[in-house]
Amino acid sequence: MNAAKSFSSRLAGWLPRIVVAPSLLVVIVTVYLFILWTGVISFTSSKFVPIYDFVGLEQFVRLWATPRWHTAVANLFIFSALFLLLSTGIGLLMAILLDQNIRSEGFLRAVYLYPMALSFIVTGTAWKWILNPGLGIQKVVNEFGWTDFRFDWITDPKMAIYTVVIAGVWQSSGFAMAIFLAGLRGIDNSVIKAAQIEGASLPLIYRQIIIPMLRPAMLSVIVLLSYIAIKSFDLVLALTNGGPGSATELPSTFMFSATFRRNQMGVGAASAIMMLMTVAAIIIPYLYSELRERNNG
Amino acid sequence: MANALSQQTQIGDALSQKNRMRLGRLFIYGPLGVMAILYLMPLWVMVVTSLKPLDEIYGGSFIGLPQTVTLDAWRAAWSQACIGTECTGLKPYFVNSLLMVIPAVVLSTAIGAINGYILTKWRFPGANFVFGLLLFGCFLPYQAILIPMARTLGLLGLAGSIPGLIFVHVAYGICFTTLFFRNYFVSLPDELTKAAMVDGAGFFRIFWSVILPTSIPIIVVSCIWQFTQIWNDFLFGVSFTSGGNSPITVALNNIVNVTTGRKQYNVDMAAAMIAAIPTLLVYIVAGRYFVRGLTAGAVKG
Amino acid sequence: MSTLEIDRVRKTYGNLEVLKEVSISIGTGDFLVLLGPSGCGKSTLLNMIAGLENISGGEVRIAGKVVNELSPKDRDIAMVFQSYALYPTMTVRQNIEFGMKIRGIPPAHREKAVRAAADLLQIAHLLDRKPSQLSGGQRQRVAMGRAIVRQPKLFLFDEPLSNLDAKLRVDMRTEIKRLHARLGTTIVYVTHDQIEAMTLATRVAVMKGGVVQQLDEPQTVYDRPANVYVARFVGSPSMNIIPGKIEIEGGSATAVIEVANRQAARIPGINLSSQAASKYANGKVLIGIRPEMFSVGNGQTQGAISVDVDVVEPTGPDTLAVFQLGGVEVTARLPPKQVSARTSATLAVETSKVVLFDPDSEKLIN
Numbered sequence: 005m006n007a008a009k010s011f012s013s014r015l016a017g018w019l020p021r022i023v024v025a026p027s028l029l030v031v032i033v034t035v036y037l038f039i040l041w042t043g044v045i046s047f048t049s050s051k052f053v054p055i056y057d058f059v060g061l062e063q064f065v066r067l068w069a070t071p072r073w074h075t076a077v078a079n080l081f082i083f084s085a086l087f088l089l090l091s092t093g094i095g096l097l098m099a100i101l102l103d104q105n106i107r108s109e110g111f112l113r114a115v116y117l118y119p120m121a122l123s124f125i126v127t128g129t130a131w132k133w134i135l136n137p138g139l140g141i142q143k144v145v146n147e148f149g150w151t152d153f154r155f156d157w158i159t160d161p162k163m164a165i166y167t168v169v170i171a172g173v174w175q176s177s178g179f180a181m182a183i184f185l186a187g188l189r190g191i192d193n194s195v196i197k198a199a200q201i202e203g204a205s206l207p208l209i210y211r212q213i214i215i216p217m218l219r220p221a222m223l224s225v226i227v228l229l230s231y232i233a234i235k236s237f238d239l240v241l242a243l244t245n246g247g248p249g250s251a252t253e254l255p256s257t258f259m260f261s262a263t264f265r266r267n268q269m270g271v272g273a274a275s276a277i278m279m280l281m282t283v284a285a286i287i288i289p290y291l292y293s294e295l296r297e298r299n300n301g
Numbered sequence: 302m303a304n305a306l307s308q309q310t311q312i313g314d315a316l317s318q319k320n321r322m323r324l325g326r327l328f329i330y331g332p333l334g335v336m337a338i339l340y341l342m343p344l345w346v347m348v349v350t351s352l353k354p355l356d357e358i359y360g361g362s363f364i365g366l367p368q369t370v371t372l373d374a375w376r377a378a379w380s381q382a383c384i385g386t387e388c389t390g391l392k393p394y395f396v397n398s399l400l401m402v403i404p405a406v407v408l409s410t411a412i413g414a415i416n417g418y419i420l421t422k423w424r425f426p427g428a429n430f431v432f433g434l435l436l437f438g439c440f441l442p443y444q445a446i447l448i449p450m451a452r453t454l455g456l457l458g459l460a461g462s463i464p465g466l467i468f469v470h471v472a473y474g475i476c477f478t479t480l481f482f483r484n485y486f487v488s489l490p491d492e493l494t495k496a497a498m499v500d501g502a503g504f505f506r507i508f509w510s511v512i513l514p515t516s517i518p519i520i521v522v523s524c525i526w527q528f529t530q531i532w533n534d535f536l537f538g539v540s541f542t543s544g545g546n547s548p549i550t551v552a553l554n555n556i557v558n559v560t561t562g563r564k565q566y567n568v569d570m571a572a573a574m575i576a577a578i579p580t581l582l583v584y585i586v587a588g589r590y591f592v593r594g595l596t597a598g599a600v601k602g
Numbered sequence: 603m604s605t606l607e608i609d610r611v612r613k614t615y616g617n618l619e620v621l622k623e624v625s626i627s628i629g630t631g632d633f634l635v636l637l638g639p640s641g642c643g644k645s646t647l648l649n650m651i652a653g654l655e656n657i658s659g660g661e662v663r664i665a666g667k668v669v670n671e672l673s674p675k676d677r678d679i680a681m682v683f684q685s686y687a688l689y690p691t692m693t694v695r696q697n698i699e700f701g702m703k704i705r706g707i708p709p710a711h712r713e714k715a716v717r718a719a720a721d722l723l724q725i726a727h728l729l730d731r732k733p734s735q736l737s738g739g740q741r742q743r744v745a746m747g748r749a750i751v752r753q754p755k756l757f758l759f760d761e762p763l764s765n766l767d768a769k770l771r772v773d774m775r776t777e778i779k780r781l782h783a784r785l786g787t788t789i790v791y792v793t794h795d796q797i798e799a800m801t802l803a804t805r806v807a808v809m810k811g812g813v814v815q816q817l818d819e820p821q822t823v824y825d826r827p828a829n830v831y832v833a834r835f836v837g838s839p840s841m842n843i844i845p846g847k848i849e850i851e852g853g854s855a856t857a858v859i860e861v862a863n864r865q866a867a868r869i870p871g872i873n874l875s876s877q878a879a880s881k882y883a884n885g886k887v888l889i890g891i892r893p894e895m896f897s898v899g900n901g902q903t904q905g906a907i908s909v910d911v912d913v914v915e916p917t918g919p920d921t922l923a924v925f926q927l928g929g930v931e932v933t934a935r936l937p938p939k940q941v942s943a944r945t946s947a948t949l950a951v952e953t954s955k956v957v958l959f960d961p962d963s964e965k966l967i968n
Contacts, residue, residue, distance in 0.1 A: 016673065019504050020423035027412050027475050028431055034446065034453075034472040035438045041449035054452065098336060104329050114588055115337045118344075121584035121591065122577050123533035125550045129557050129573040130343040133350065133566055144363050174343065179595060186596050235442045238535035242554055259444040264540065273448055280445040287440040295433065492687035492760075495654050500701035500748075501675035510700070514691035 039280060046273035054269065063270040064278075072250050073275065076258040079165050083172070083254065084233040090173045091229055092222070095180025100210060102181070103188045113185070117178035124175065128242025131171040132158070161251035164244055168236075168252055171243055176232060180225045187221030188214070227290045234283055255279050351375060351571035358566050374567035378575055382568055384555045385544070391575050393545065394552035398532055398579075401463050401548055405470040406527040412471070413478020413523055414516065418508050420479070421486040422494045432483060438476030447540050454541055461543050469541060470531045477530070478523045481594065485519040486512065518590070525587055526594035529580050549576045604630050604665050604755035604788045606651070612659035613646055613812075620646050621812045623660065628790075628805055633782055635799040635820075636792045637835070638809035644792045645760060647809075651790060652758050653677050665755055675704075680749035681758040684765060686741045688733035688748075694720075695729040698747045705752075719751040722781075739770045746778075750785065759791040763798065775801055796836045800824065808832045826957060830964040833890050833957070839935070842891045844928040845961065848874070850883045857889050857956065859907075859928040867907035867927065871953040878958075878967050887967065888959040891951060893922065896934035898941065899950030906948050914943045923947070 049059045067073050098116055102109055119127060134140045137156035145153040157163035191214060199209045237256035244252040246261070255275055263272030346364060351374050353367040380390035420432050450469060451460070459465030489512070497507045538548040547555075553576045557569050584591055606628050613621040621643045628634045636644040649655040651662055653674035661668050669677050680701075688697050698719060699712045707715075720726040723743045733741055742762065749757055762778075763771045779802055782789055793799055799806050800820045808815045808823060808831075816828035827833035833841040846859040855872040869889070874882070899906040909925040909932075916922075916938060923934045923941050934949060941947040958967040 016504065020419040021425055023504075024416055024419045024431065027416055027479075028434070030472050031435055031438050031475060034450065034469075035441055035476075036434070038446035038449040038453075039441075041452075042445050042447075045448055054448070094336075098333070101329050101333050106329060106333070112333055112337055113592075114585075115340050117588070117592065117595075118581065118584055119340065120595065121529055121580045123535065123550050123553075123580070125533075125535050125554050126573045126577045127343075129553065129569060130347050132557070133570065134343060134346055136566075139358065139361070139363060139566070141363075143361060147361065174340070178340070182592050183596055231440055231442075235444070237444075238550070238554075241535070242557065245558060256442070256444055260447075260536075260540070263448060269448060276442070276444040276447070279442045283440060283442045287437070291433070291436055291440075295429070295436075490685050490687060492683040492685050493689065495649075495652075495674075496681065496683055496687035496748075497689070497700075498654060498674045499652060499679060499681045501704040502700075506704065511689050514689075 042273050042276050042280075045269060046277050048270055050269040050273070052267045052269065059270075063274040067271050067274045067278070070271070072253055073255075073258055075250055076253040076255045076275075079252060080234065080254055082165055083169055083236070084230060086166070086169045087172045087176070087233050088226060088229050090169065091177040091180045092225055094173065094177040095225065096184050096215075096218075098177070098181045099184035099188055100214075102185060113182075116181050119175040120179050122175070124236075124238035125242045127171055127175050128239050131167065131174070132243050135167050135170075158244065159248060161248045164248060164251045168240055168243060171239060172233070172236065175239070176229060180229065183221050183225050183228075184218060187218045191217050223290070227286055230286050231283060234279060347570045347574055347577075351378075351567055351574055353567055355563070355565060355567055359563075374565070374571040375575070377565070377568045378556070378572035382556050382565075382572060383559065384547075384552045387545070391549060391552055391556070391572055394547055394549045395575065397463060397546060398549040401466050401470070402528055402531045405467045405474065405531050406524050408467070409471045409474030409478050409527050410520060410523045412475050413480075414482045414513070414520065415508065416475065416479040417482025417484075417486050418512055420483045421489075422491065422507070422512070423504070432479070435476050435479050438473060439480060441473070441476075443473070443536055447536075451541060461541065461546055463542075463546055465541055466537060466546075466548070469537050470527075470534070474527050474531070477526060481519055481523045481526070482516070485516060489515060518593075521587060521590045522594045525583055525590050528583060529591065529594075532580050605663075606632075606634070606756060606788060606790065607663040607666075608647070608651070608660070609663065610660035611647070611650065611657060611662060613643070613650060613655070614658045619812060621650075621658075624809075624812070624814055625660075626807050626814060626817055628788065630788055631786045631804075633789045633791065633802055633804045635803035635806045636790065636809060637794070637796060637799040637806055639794055639835075642809040643812040644794075644809050648758055648760055648790060648792045651756070652679055652681055678755045679758055680752055680754040680756075681760065682745045682749050682762045684761040686733075686745040686762075686765075688741055688744055690733055693730050693732055694725065694736070694744050694747075697733070697744060698729075698751050701748065701752050715751050716747075719747040722750070722784075723747050738766050739774060742766065742770075742774055743777075746781070750781070755788065757787055757789045759789065761793055762791075764793070764795070778802060796838065800836070806836075808835060810835075825955070826966060827890070828966050830888060830890075830959050833959070837892060839893050839922060839933045842893065842927075842930070842932045843959070844889045844891065844930055844932060845886065846889045846928055847884065847886050848872070848879075848882045848958070850879055855879055857887070857958070859889065861907075861909075861927060862929075864908065869905045869907070869951050869953055869956065871905065872956055872958065873954060874958070875968055882958070882967065886961045888961050888964065889928075890957040890959060891932075892955070893933045893935035895952040895955050896923075896936065896949045897952070898936055899948050903948070903950040905953055906950050908946055908948050910946050911941050911943055914941060 044056070045054050046063050047060060048055055048057055049062070102113060135155070135158040137159060142153060142155040145155070158167045195213060196209060199213055204212070235256055236254060237260065240246060240252050240254055240257050246253045246257050255278065259272050259275040259279065262268040262275060349365070349367055350358060352370050352372070354369060354371050354373065357368060378391055380392050381388060382390050384394070416435070420428050454460045454465045454468070457465070459468060493511060494507055497511045502510065533550065534548065535550040535554065538551040539554070542548065542551065553572050556572050608624055608626040610623045610625055611621060612619065612623055624647060626634065636647060638644045646655060650657050653669065653672060657670050661670055663669065664677060664679070689700065692700065695716055698716050702712045702715065716729070717726070720729055723746060725740065725743045725747060728736060728740060728744070733744065736744065745762070763774055766774060775798060782802070791802060803820050805817065806820050806823050807817045810831055816823055816832045823832060823836055827836060827841070830843055833843065844859055846857050849856045849858055854870060855874040856868050856870040857872050859867040859869070861867050909927060911923050911925050913924040914921050915924070920935050921938045921940070923936055925932055925934070959965060960967055
């Protein structure tokens with residue numbers, strides 16, 4: 005009787021762990037084990053299917069000797085830098101303006117944010133059409149009388165990456181706005197009142213007091229947008245398909261085409277590992293600080 | 302006299318202040334309005350283009366209203382457009398996406414709810430570590446798992462199938478849904494579970510009768526987030542399915558990237574609209590919850 | 603029969619010892635108050651009695667039966683929480699009958715029990731409301747209703763009044779007292795409010811740092827605190843603890859307190875056992891005088907002391923006078939308008955109630 009009771013109570017004690025175990029197992033396998041697996045493949049000479057022969061860093065050497073990968077990395081830098089700068093700047097500006105007690109705030113917020121509900125494929129399709137030099141914006145402006153106007157970036161290998169930036173910013177700046185707005189709403193109003201009583205002007209209050217107080221939100225925006233930038237894949241595929249040529253190749257599209265189109269699975273795995281390391285370098289410190297602060301608070 | 306003068310200047314001050322206020326308002330509403338137009342422009346262009354006949358488009362109408370409104374492009378996109386060699390339109394792929402998204406959303410939300418419940422109300426040694434493991438899954442660049450997942454789905458006999466895709470979306474969705482529910486349940490007082498325990502309720506009873514009824518808002522957040530993510534996914538769809546099993550995003554990309562013949566921009570736009578409408582509808586109906594999902598992982602409460 | 607025995611109970615988290623061999627036992631119908639500051643282990647102890655936390659060592663017995671291994675539902679207890687912990691999606695009725703429903707009690711029975719409890723607590727008109735539609739005091743009543751409806755052996759209260767405003771707190775205190783008198787059940791009640799402890803308890807356990815400092819009837823705790831900590835914690839304003847020494851003159855003890863720029867104050871006629879008298883003769887002690895032991899005297903009063911009043915704080919029924927004595931700040935509770943600030947006054951002390959503490963161990967000297 006006593007033994008049975010202690011068994012059932014022990015089972016009850018373990019029940020939560022038993023229930024959480026399957027999903028933990030799935031995540032451990034599909035996230036961590038799979039990462040390891042990709043890592044292993046990156047050290048093999050796999051082409052069409054995985055072969056488990058150890059060739060050391062050969063694939064990484066090959067990867068870094070591939071001009072296309074260099075383009076991809078360079079593009080990632082250009083894209084991320086501009087994407088981050090513009091999305092954060094526009095997002096912050098819109099959040100501050102929206103926070104001025106304006107009418108129809110709800111409607112405007114909805115307008116700025118709806119692109120986030122769209123698939124990048126839809127965004128890419130729409131912008132591809134808008135940026136089409138023969139029939140899109142360029143033509144409209146030309147017909148208005150400015151006949152010299154040229155906006156053919158999407159077909160210009162030097163400028164095509166900037167069209168990805170435009171579409172990306174259009175889609176994601178509303179996200180930055182939403183986070184900044186949440187941050188602004190969390191700021192104690194009495195701080196602003198105190199500064200006003202001391203005679204500070206509104207722009208000064210924003211520069212000196214409010215924007216510095218948005219630092220946690222800023223950190224979140226930068227980290228999350230970097231993550232979006234690094235994994236950007238569908239947008240490029242739909243907008244430019246990596247072209248013209250390989251002008252808008254990003255590491256994500258490079259990995260995909262190396263693995264599934266060009267039968268270079270080893271190189272693909274190596275590029276995936278490079279991407280993972282970049283993301284981890286940004287995300288892990290962020291998660292660490294978020295979790296620690298949460299536990300303290 | 303002096304009194305009247307001071308009164309006058311006061312009125313003048315008030316007036317100029319009012320004008321300044323107006324000017325200030327202009328600086329606020331001006332940029333906001335311009336931005337709103339810029340944000341709405343692509344949607345506008347998509348809609349009007351999809352309603353124009355092809356000749357009108359090639360005739361140079363881009364941003365203006367259609368002279369003749371026609372639903373031909375929508376009809377074509379829905380049931381005639383060619384995806385690869387099959388000219389079935391988006392309809393079967395729309396159905397594929399529905400078949401994929403509904404079970405995936407339900408499963409991942411249910412699992413996330415119970416995980417969040419355990420990680421907050423039944424904390425065990427190492428619970429924080431478990432949460433950390435799940436959390437990193439939210440930020441995984443999926444390129445790092447594409448090859449092993451493709452192999453595993455092959456081994457499980459799920460390669461190229463909708464159930465396979467459901468599995469993938471549930472596996473990676475758990476990370477997000479657990480985060481949502483955990484952060485929500487953390488704010489429910491622990492005394493609630495304690496009271497239920499003293500009342501005699503057990504693990505599942507407390508979840509079902511006490512915790513779950515309080516979590517309707519976060520269930521909505523989780524469902525909407527998962528629905529949007531899974532419906533909009535392209536990478537998993539294009540990597541793990543082929544041909545007739547593809548989700549709608551893959552089919553849309555195929556339609557758009559067809560390069561033979563005279564490009565049917567109006568069909569492209571109609572197809573893009575068809576792919577966008579479910580998530581747009583959800584956004585319009587429950588935008589508040591969508592925003593909560595977006596900011597859930599980002600801003601500390 | 604619903605006694606509670608806590609027998610050398612310990613609680614450790616890793617290397618941290620939160621409760622150190624706590625032993626308390628109370629009889630049927632007792633009202634035990636666990637009193638102490640936050641972090642003293644009182645809530646942990648309550649949770650262990652409830653079965654919500656594991657017991658690291660020792661035994662808890664309810665009605666003579668060891669309950670260490672039993673889950674909360676098998677201990678025949680009910681609990682009222684600080685936040686009330688009402689189930690937010692259930693109506694008041696559903697809240698109250700939830701426990702009975704789980705135990706499979708038939709609906710007719712449940713309805714009768716809910717009625718009885720609701721009538722007793724005057725919440726019958728609220729039965730179909732949701733907790734969010736109730737005021738703080740009403741929620742408090744519902745939480746109590748949920749507890750009493752099951753007629754458990756033991757009631758546990760975890761700081762039940764601390765979320766109420768001051769006025770309501772006093773009302774609900776009376777309510778709880780009345781309920782206890784009426785139901786006659788055994789109650790364990792956790793609070794950091796010494797007035798609640800004094801008014802409600804039949805037995806008070808003052809706790810600090812995971813150790814019970816004193817377990818006694820409230821009046822004993824007040825009159826004869828076991829140590830300086832208890833003396834200061836119970837009573838408001840708290841007991842004055844003044845360094846001084848003891849002189850024995852002809853078999854009677856006199857407390858002597860040094861006063862700056864004046865003659866030393868002498869308080870004769872202190873109660874002291876002969877044993878203690880010989881131990882502390884001419885030795886240092888801490889002299890414990892409650893504010894109300896002072897009264898306004900004159901030069902003729904035996905053992906009167908003169909002081910320079912620094913501040914007076916009228917509270918209405920009486921006035922608190924603050925002055926320096928023996929190098930510490932001392933508060934006296936005096937009738938209104940008898941003394942004024944920055945004047946000197948002559949005060950008498952009710953010597954028979956003065957208590958002494960050992961200056962090193964800070965324990966009460968008998």
